[in-house]
Amino acid sequence: MPARASTSLLSVRDVAVSFGGIVALEGVSFDLEPGLIVGLIGPNGAGKTTLFNCLSRLYTPSSGDILFDDSSILARPPHQIAELGIGRTFQNLALFRNLSVLDNINIGGHCRSRSDYLSDALHLPWTRRAETSLDLRSRRIVSYLGLDGVIERRVGELPFGTQKRVELARALASSPRLLLLDEPACGLNHEEVEALSAIIRQIRADLDVTILVVEHHMGLVMSISDRVIALNFGRKIAEGVPSLVQQDAQVISAYLGMQRT
C-alpha cells in the first residue's frame, strides 16, 4: 500500500473486539484531527470503554487497526503507549490510593523521565537532577489544576471530585497529544461539571492536545465537543457536529431504548 500522508492524529480502522463470542465492538472506524474535542456517546454497554481500552492497549482488537501519527499502535506493548503521547483517565478512578497527590502526578510523568534501579538506589546526581525537574513539572500541573492545597495529602482520603481532578492532572503529566477522558463528569455535582467543562476547554487551548471524551452527561458533551461519535451495540451509528447527532433518529432510538434498527 502506498504511503499516504494523513492529517489525522488518530485513525481507528474497522476495529472489532469480542469476548468469548460476545461482540463488544464491530467495524468501528473514525479519524480524529488534531486539536479537536470529540465526544464519544452511547448507552451502557455500547462499547465506549472497550474502545478506550483498545486505544490504551489494555485490550487487543481481534481485527482492524489503530494508527496514531500514521503508525500502528498494535505492535507496541501497553507500557509504551503513554510515551507515544496517549494519556487517559479511568471511568471509576484508578489512582494510586496510598500515595500523595504529588507522587501520583509524578508517576504520571514516569514516561517523560529516565532513571534506573541502580542509579536510583545510589541516588546519583543525574537522577537527582531528573527528579527535581520532574517534581517542578508536576508542581506546575498541580497549580494549573488548582490542587495546591492538597499536594501532600494521600489521594485515598480526598473527596471524590478532587480525586477525579488528580487523575486528570496525572494524565496531563505524561504530556499527551491525545487525551482520553472516560466519564470525567461521572459522580460530580452541578458546579463541578460546570468547572470541568471550562477546564477541558482550557486544556485544549493551553496544551495543544486532542481530546476524546466518553460521557453520559449530555449537557457537557454537547457543549464542549466539536464533533460527536455515537456507538450502540458495538457499532458506530452516527458521527457529526453535536446538533446533528442529537437529532439523529438512530441515536434517539438507542437512548430511548426503542427497537434496534
Added chain:
Amino acid sequence: MLESVPEPAVPDVLAPSLIGRNGLMLALLAVALLLPFVVQNFLIFQLTLVLVYAIAIIGLNLLTGFNGQFSLGHSAFYALGAYVAAMLMDKVDFPYPATLPVAGIACFVFGFLFGLPALRLEGVYLALATFALAVATPQILKLSPLEYWTGGVQGIVINKPDAPFGLPLTQDQWLYFFTLFVTVIMTVLAHNLVASRTGRAMMAIRDNPTAARSMGINIALYKSLTFGVSALYTGIAGALGAIVVQFVAPDSFTFLLSITLLVGLVVGGVGWIPGAFFGGAFVLFVPNFAESISKGLSGAVYGVMIILLIFVLPTGASGLVRAALQRLRAHKIQ
C-alpha cells in the same frame, strides 16, 4: 504553556523536619555505636542478629510492602546467601567480607530468574509458589550429591573472625560493628530506592497495576528486578547470619524462617523501611521472652503477643512512630 505558570513555592515546612529527622538518625546511630561497650557479649551477639534480620526484612519489605508481591519463600534466599558465604570460606578460603557481594549477586540472579515465571502469579498463588521454594530448600541442601560442598545434614562450621588491624575489640563487638556498617549501607540504599522514580513505579504497581501500565511503567521489568533485589537483601543477610552464627545447617532455614521474616515485616510496619529494626528486635527477643513466661506453651504465648500487638497497633511500629512524631511536631508548633 505550562512553563508560563509561575513556579510554585516548595513548602518550607519540610526543611526543619528534615533537619530533625537527620538529627534523630545521628542520635540513633551514636547509640548503636556505643551499645556494644555497655552490654554483655551475648546481648551484643543478639543485637547483631537483630541487624541481620532487619536487612532480610527490608528485602521482604521492598517486595511485599512496596511492590505488593507476596513471598513465603524468603528463607530460601536467606539459605542461599548463607551457604554461598559458608562454602566460599570453607572451600576456597574467601575472606569473610568478600563473601557478601558474591552471596548478594547469586541471590539477585536466582531471585530475578524466579521472579520471571512468578510474573504470571498473583497474590495467594505467588505465595504458594514461594512456599514450595521454602519447603524444598532444606531438602536440597541435604542431598548427598551436594554433600561435598554443603556438608549435608551436618552443615558447615565457620571460624569466627577476629577484629582486624589489632583493634581492641572482642570478636562479638567487631562482628557487631561490621554488621552495623553493612546494615547502614543497605538501609540507606533501600531508603533512596523507595523515594525515587523507581520506588514510585514499584508502589504504583502495588496500588493499581492497570493504571501503572497506562502510565508507561514496564510492570514485568520492575516486578522481576524487585524480586531480584529483594532476594539480594535477604541473601546478604543470610551471609552475615552465617558469619555471625559461625554455622550453617539445612534445618536452620526451614519455612519457619520465612514466617519469622513475615512477622517481623508486619510488626515493624509494611511499607516502612525503619520498621525492619523493630521487626527484627521483635522476632529475636519476644520468642525468648515468651519462653520465659511459659516453657511448655511458649508458642501460644508468642501467638497471643502477636495478636495483641496487631490489635493495638494494626499498622505495626510504623503507626506508633508516625503518631508520636506527629504529636511532637504539633507540640513544637504550639
